Amino acid sequence: RAPDAKERFSLLPASLMKGMCDVWTMVASLRTADKLLSGIQATDAALFCCEFMQRPDLVSSPIVQAKFVDVIVVFQGRAPQGSEAPGPSNSPSKYFGSQRGFAGAVMDEPRIRRDLAPSLMKLYSDVHAIEGIDVDEDIGFDKFSVRHRANDVLMSLYNHPLPEPRQSILEFSQSEAFDDFLIAAYDTITYNFHDALERVADGRRLEAQLGGAEPDPSHRQFRFYQQQRRTARGFMAHSDSTLLLLTLLSTEAAVLERMTAPGMVRRTAAVLLACVRALCAPEREDLLAVLHPDRWGLQRVDTLARPASLLAAAAAAPGDAGRALVAAVAEDPDFEPGMLALAAARSGGEPLGQLRAALDGTAASSGPAASGTASGAGGVAAVAGAPQAMDDEATAALIAAVDWPALEESRAEAQEADERYAEACSDFVFDQVDGFQAGHYFSKRRAALGGAGGGQMRPLVREMRRMPRDLPEPHPDGAIYVQVDENAANFARAVIAGPLNTPYYGGLFVFDVFFPPSYPNEPPLVQLVTTGQGTARFNPNLYADGKVCLSLLGTWHGQENEKWQPGVSTLAQVLLSVLGQILVSEPYYNEPGRDAQRGTREGDMASRLYNQEIRLAAVRHAMLDHLRRPDPELAPLIRQHFAGARRRILASLKPDVLVEAQNATEAAIVRKLRREFVHLKKTLESLTDDEDGEALGNEEAARNGKPWET
Numbered sequence: 053r054a055p056d057a058k059e060r061f062s063l064l065p066a067s068l069m070k071g072m073c074d075v076w077t078m079v080a081s082l083r084t085a086d087k088l089l090s091g092i093q094a095t096d097a098a099l100f101c102c103e104f105m106q107r108p109d110l111v112s113s114p115i116v117q118a119k120f121v122d123v124i125v126v127f128q129g130r131a132p133q134g135s136e137a138p139g140p141s142n143s144p145s146k147y148f149g150s151q152r153g154f155a156g157a158v159m160d161e162p163r164i165r166r167d168l169a170p171s172l173m174k175l176y177s178d179v180h181a182i183e184g185i186d187v188d189e190d191i192g193f194d195k196f197s198v199r200h201r202a203n204d205v206l207m208s209l210y211n212h213p214l215p216e217p218r219q220s221i222l223e224f225s226q227s228e229a230f231d232d233f234l235i236a237a238y239d240t241i242t243y244n245f246h247d248a249l250e251r252v253a254d255g256r257r258l259e260a261q262l263g264g265a266e267p268d269p270s271h272r273q274f275r276f277y278q279q280q281r282r283t284a285r286g287f288m289a290h291s292d293s294t295l296l297l298l299t300l301l302s303t304e305a306a307v308l309e310r311m312t313a314p315g316m317v318r319r320t321a322a323v324l325l326a327c328v329r330a331l332c333a334p335e336r337e338d339l340l341a342v343l344h345p346d347r348w349g350l351q352r353v354d355t356l357a358r359p360a361s362l363l364a365a366a367a368a369a370p371g372d373a374g375r376a377l378v379a380a381v382a383e384d385p386d387f388e389p390g391m392l393a394l395a396a397a398r399s400g401g402e403p404l405g406q407l408r409a410a411l412d413g414t415a416a417s418s419g420p421a422a423s424g425t426a427s428g429a430g431g432v433a434a435v436a437g438a439p440q441a442m443d444d445e446a447t448a449a450l451i452a453a454v455d456w457p458a459l460e461e462s463r464a465e466a467q468e469a470d471e472r473y474a475e476a477c478s479d480f481v482f483d484q485v486d487g488f489q490a491g492h493y494f495s496k497r498r499a500a501l502g503g504a505g506g507g508q509m510r511p512l513v514r515e516m517r518r519m520p521r522d523l524p525e526p527h528p529d530g531a532i533y534v535q536v537d538e539n540a541a542n543f544a545r546a547v548i549a550g551p552l553n554t555p556y557y558g559g560l561f562v563f564d565v566f567f568p569p570s571y572p573n574e575p576p577l578v579q580l581v582t583t584g585q586g587t588a589r590f591n592p593n594l595y596a597d598g599k600v601c602l603s604l605l606g607t608w609h610g611q612e613n614e615k616w617q618p619g620v621s622t623l624a625q626v627l628l629s630v631l632g633q634i635l636v637s638e639p640y641y642n643e644p645g646r647d648a649q650r651g652t653r654e655g656d657m658a659s660r661l662y663n664q665e666i667r668l669a670a671v672r673h674a675m676l677d678h679l680r681r682p683d684p685e686l687a688p689l690i691r692q693h694f695a696g697a698r699r700r701i702l703a704s705l706k707p708d709v710l711v712e713a714q715n716a717t718e719a720a721i722v723r724k725l726r727r728e729f730v731h732l733k734k735t736l737e738s739l740t741d742d743e744d745g746e747a748l749g750n751e752e753a754a755r756n757g758k759p760w761e762t
Contacts (some may be wrong), residue, residue: 053510055360057110057428058109058110058697060112061110064164066113066115066116066122067116068078069104069116069119069710070115070116070119072100072115073119073122073123073281074119075121076089076097076123076126076553077119077122077126077173078615078635080094080123080126080127081126082301083155086154086244086550089154089281089436091380092125092157093488094154094158095158095161095306097123097127098123098127098158098161098164098644098704099161099163099164099352101120101121101123101124102120102168104117104122104165104166105117105120105121105171105172105175106171106254107169107264108178108522112177113174113182114178114195114198115182115184115193117175117179118175118179118203118711119196119548120192120197121172121175121201121202121205124158124168124205124309125201125204126154126206126548127154127155127157127158128154128155128158128159128205128208129155129204129515130406143199143379144558147170149447150679151191157206159209159212162216165212165214165216165217165220166216166217167220168205168209169209169210169217169220169221169224170220170221170229171226171380171494172205172206172221173202173206173221173230173233174229174233175198175202176199176202176206176232177229177232177233177235177236178623179195179198179199179577180236180239180599181494181566181599181600182369183575185273190719191303196240196244196290197242197286199236199237199290199294200289200290200293200294202291202426203294203296203297204293206221206297207296209221210300210301210588211300212482219397221301221304222304222306222307224446225304225306225307225310226306230310231310231315231316234310234311234316234320235319236597237297238319238323238586239297239595239597240290240291240294241294241295241323241327241359241595242288242323242326242586242589242596242597243589243595243597244287244288244291244294245287245288245291245327245330246326246330246596247283247284247287248283248284248285248291248348248349248686249284249330249331249339249340249484250700251280251281251283251284251287252280252284252339252345252350252648253339253340253658254280254646254658255275255277255280255281255342255348256338256340256341256342257339257649257654257655257658258273258276258277258301258654259342259648261276261344261652261653261654262450264343265343266343269536270744270762271493272354272648273399273400273648273649276645280349280645281347284345284349284350285348285349286349286350287349288348289349289350289666290699292349292355292358294563295359295362296358297364298311298362299358299361299362301657302362302365303365305370306375308365308366308369309373310370311364311366312367312369312374312376312377313372313373314376314410316381317373317376317377317380318384318585319586319587320380321363321365321366321377321380321381321384322384322523322584322585322587323358323382323388323586323587323602324362324363324366325363325381325384325386325391326386326587327356327359328356328359328360328363328391328395329386329388329391330632331355331356331393331395331398332356332391332394332395333388333720334364334715334716335717335719335720336415336714337464339717347400353398353399354396354590356395356399357389357537360395360396360399361399361402361405361638363377363381363405363504364407367381367404367406367407367410367495368406368407373703375408375410376573377407378407378410378411379410381407382411383726384466385728389482391406392404392408392411393408393546396408398695409595434467439559444723444727445729445731447726447727448726450598450730450733451709451710451726451729452604455735456579456703456706459699459700459702459703459706460703461699461700461703462515464629465716468697469528469697469699469700470527470528472524472527472696473527473528473693473696473697474527474693475582476692476696477526477531477533477689477692477693477694478525478526479694480533480688480689480740481520481523481525481526481531481532481533481534481535481552482516482519482520482523482533482536482539482640483534483535484536484537484538484688485535485537485685486537486538486539486540486685486687487537487539488535488537488543488545489538489683489684489685490683490684490685492537492543492545492564493563493564493566493579493581494543494564494577494579495543497517497542497566497568498540498543499543501540501663508535509541510620511571512539512541512542512567512571512572515538515572515622515623516541519534519623519624521623522622522624522625523627523628524628526549528549528693528697529548529551529557529700530551530552530631530695530702531532531548531549531551531693532544532546532547532548532549532624532627532628532631533546533547533548533549533689534547534623534627535547535685535686541567541591542566542567542568542571543565543566544565544566544567544568544576544623544625545562545563545564545565545685546562546563546565546578546675546687547560547561547562547563547686548560548561548563548627548630548631548635549561549693549697550635550670551635552704552727554635554636554637554639555637555639555663555664555666555667555670556590556635556666556670556674557701558670558674558675558676558694558697558700558704559582559670559671559673559674559675559700560675560678560686560689560693561580561582561590561635561674562581562582562688563578563580563581563582563600563627563630564578564579564581564685565578565581565586567622567623572619572621572622573623574606574618575604575605575606576605576617576623576626577605578600578601578602578605578626579599579600580595580598580599581596581598582654582674582677583596583597583598583673584669584673584677587675588659588669588672590639590666590669590670591635591639591642591666592639592642592643593608593633593634593642594634600630600634601631602625602626602629602634603615604616604621604625604629604632605626617670627682638663639662639666640658640662640663641656641659643751646658650715657715660718661665661717661718661721664718664721664722664725665706665721667705667708667719667725668724668725669726671725671728671729672728675701675732676693676728676731676732676735678693679735679736680720680735682683690724691739693737694736694739695739698736698739701732701736702729702732702733705725705729705732708722708725708729709722709725709726709729734750
């Protein structure tokens with residue numbers, strides 16, 4: 053707490069802190085731990101960790117902070133047998149007295165009861181983007197594992213017989229940082245739940261190749277199969293523990309209020325609906341019919357009941373909060389009418405009854421389609437199904453009327469279009485802007501800089517001056533654009549236009565960039581923000597939470613010559629790597645181990661479905677979202693890009709919307725993609741490619757309450 057504490061601690065190597073925590077963790081894990089470490093010493097160690105978890109100004113590395121969590125977890129887990137008896141009236145804790153043990157050293161210490169829960173919840177989001185990380189050096193660090201361990205401690209704290217821990221959680225729920233915790237929790241569920249199911253689907257495909265049997269040890273993909281099973285089991289455990297924590301916290305009205313607040317409710321609905329849909333969609337039934345699902349961490353009833361129960365709890369929130377959740381569910385583009393009835397039947401109960409009834413009421417008040425509404429499951433299907441059927445019929449008619457030949461370009465027309473596009477977009481290749489009005493992912497790091505910039509400004513400025521020469525000339529078939537905050541060069545924004553012959557084509561993928569004070573000795577932090585609010589994963593290397601896995605950034609494994617080289621590597625190289633190595637034609641095979649499936653019938657179909665899902669997400673989030681809700685600084689670029697490339701973008705979607713589906717899964721994706729294509733075509737046709745690029749009457753944007761604005 054000394055005035056120069058920060059300066060003193062900066063002299064301590066991070067390895068010293070990590071090593072000390074490793075020793076405590078190792079000793080506490082031994083059977084003879086009570087002989088080596090007394091309860092008082094354990095309390096001191098736990099207090100040390102808790103204290104420094106609250107001082108990121110002194111210990112800023114989330115990797116070191118995660119070591120503090122390890123110490124807390126191993127102590128908290130050492131509750132001796134027979135310790136359930138409550139203590140005296142002034143301390144009813146089950147950890148009190150002679151059976152106190154190491155768990156009591158943590159859970160019965162007043163300062164820990166008061167301060168630990170908020171520190172853990174803040175760390176939840178802090179472990180996402182880490183300066184100077186190298187996954188090949190920081191072996192064993194995984195943000196989802198850290199959050200899983202934190203979940204266990206948080207649930208123990210919430211259930212503590214004394215009131216302080218629960219009260220500290222409720223107080224924290226009223227802070228802005230609680231929203232960061234919620235987003236991190238939703239990101240944890242989204243990544244782990246759906247990645248686990250993808251691995252289950254991989255296992256099912258391999259079993260199908262073998263006639264419905266597991267591969268034996270002599271099979272060339274036996275190790276892949278085993279690895280996918282282990283990974284699925286671990287991922288599902290991460291997701292389950294996070295869902296359990298949120299379900300526990302949602303019993304508090306204050307927490308439910310934050311989950312259903314205007315800025316959060318759509319995300320809450322989308323994340324939980326996606327989990328329910330992934331398990332209940334009829335077209336996914338075969339993909340999840342793996343042998344011995346429990347070995348994959350898939351318990352269909354329990355796995356489904358967790359998100360379903362949390363969704364039901366949010367819908368049951370009193371007043372406007374519950375109504376907002378119901379509205380968000382009804383407006384979700386992937387909501388299917390019979391989904392909730394099927395979920396209720398498969399989860400072995402009726403946790404969704406109130407939500408289904410509310411949706412029935414919403415549909416009944418929405419127009420003539422509600423006539424003849426039935427109650428119960430049939431009511432949901434009948435009421436919501438009629439508008440859906442009309443929409444599909446109207447969509448089919450509109451697509452049948454598309455003049456596809458008119459969208460095709462001759463060689464001369466294509467060359468002229470390329471030249472017009474390059475001229476219109478050349479000023480956007482590198483640009484300086486007066487701040488980012490709609491916000492920047494790393495904006496909270498501005499205060500830590502102590503001003504507009506850091507000590508690395510001179511090399512950064514030199515790099516920025518070279519940037520226009522380092523980036524390719526803009527082209528409708530793939531381009532890169534960079535904006536830098538002229539008031540704080542540490543903050544930048546990059547836009548990559550999806551390249552030709554990929555499912556990303558025509559979309560604009562936005563990345564927020566932060567150059568840390570250690571730059572260029574360490575790589576920049578890069579965050580994908582085109583994620584549909586954390587719901588769309590565009591690539592095995594582009595997570596729905598915005599993480600970019602790339603060896604240049606230290607977030608993926610690689611040889612030394614593939615990693616960041618101070619004084620040599622640049623942001624332009626990072627962006628070119630994303631364009632050339634991540635936004636590829638068959639991203640399904642970017643996942644390690646899947647390349648062995650290339651050329652097989654099952655692998656080809658899996659890659660095809662993966663591409664179609666990405667294409668759907670690209671139209672929704674990398675095209676329509678930008679057109680409907682453009683960031684102020686990007687609006688001119690968005691307008692010029694889509695006005696200049698619209699014919700080519702629409703023509704590129706022809707194979708996707710006219711394809712004959714080969715199975716139910718593909719049919720479901722194509723049906724959604726056709727609807728989005730109709731919206732996109734209408735929106736693009738409202739643009740003009742004149743010099744000013746002014747938008748004409750954008751009916752699509754107006755329909756969404758977001759008229760086109762510069």
